[in-house]
Amino acid sequence: MTSQNIFSSAKNRTKLPRIIHGVLISKYRNIYIHLYNRGELYNLRVKRGTLSEEERYKINEHLVQTIKMLTQLPFPRHLSRVPEIAGGHHEKLDGTGYPKGLHDKDMQAPEKMMAIADIFEALTASDRPYKKGKTLSEALKIMNFMKQDQHIDADLFAVFLRSGVYLEYAHQYLSPEQIDEADIHAYI
Numbered sequence: 001m002t003s004q005n006i007f008s009s010a011k012n013r014t015k016l017p018r019i020i021h022g023v024l025i026s027k028y029r030n031i032y033i034h035l036y037n038r039g040e041l042y043n044l045r046v047k048r049g050t051l052s053e054e055e056r057y058k059i060n061e062h063l064v065q066t067i068k069m070l071t072q073l074p075f076p077r078h079l080s081r082v083p084e085i086a087g088g089h090h091e092k093l094d095g096t097g098y099p100k101g102l103h104d105k106d107m108q109a110p111e112k113m114m115a116i117a118d119i120f121e122a123l124t125a126s127d128r129p130y131k132k133g134k135t136l137s138e139a140l141k142i143m144n145f146m147k148q149d150q151h152i153d154a155d156l157f158a159v160f161l162r163s164g165v166y167l168e169y170a171h172q173y174l175s176p177e178q179i180d181e182a183d184i185h186a187y188i
Contacts, residue, residue: 060098063087089114094150112153137182144187158188
């Protein structure tokens with residue numbers, strides 16, 4: 001019997017798959033298949049801290065795939081760290097990041113700078129259907145908490161602020177209503 005006609009034979013007619021709470025259920029051989037693709041909006045609305053380890057792994061897997069893909073490319077010597085830098089932008093200084101769980105001493109400046117840029121862009125992005133972009137003051141306040149919690153490098157965050165690169169980015173990519181007064185001296 002082929003997999004196509006397992007559910008259509010008279011013997012198995014009562015074993016047709018059903019969808020219950022977003023899970024494909026089949027009584028045939030106790031097969032339970034989770035439907036992972038419910039759409040980006042649904043997945044991004046899941047409350048923080050409610051994911052199983054398997055679900056968190058699936059979300060974090062994009063960095064592993066990034067590293068695998070980039071390590072296959074023949075970078076010239078001066079760009080040989082690109083896979084490591086791109087793959088390390090979700091690491092945190094306290095070791096709770098991913099994919100490797102690196103600590104401050106295991107990370108170099110480029111990974112730490114990439115993390116700061118990625119966080120700032122993610123907080124202020126207004127092109128995401130699941131959230132409104134934060135204002136400059138909101139984004140920098142959140143990042144300051146991340147600095148205090150040892151998620152981002154304090155010295156590099158200070159460079160990010162003092163250099164004014166966050167403001168240049170804001171004027172180029174943020175909407176005018178997102179560009180508010182931010183007291184960077186409170187965070188340095």
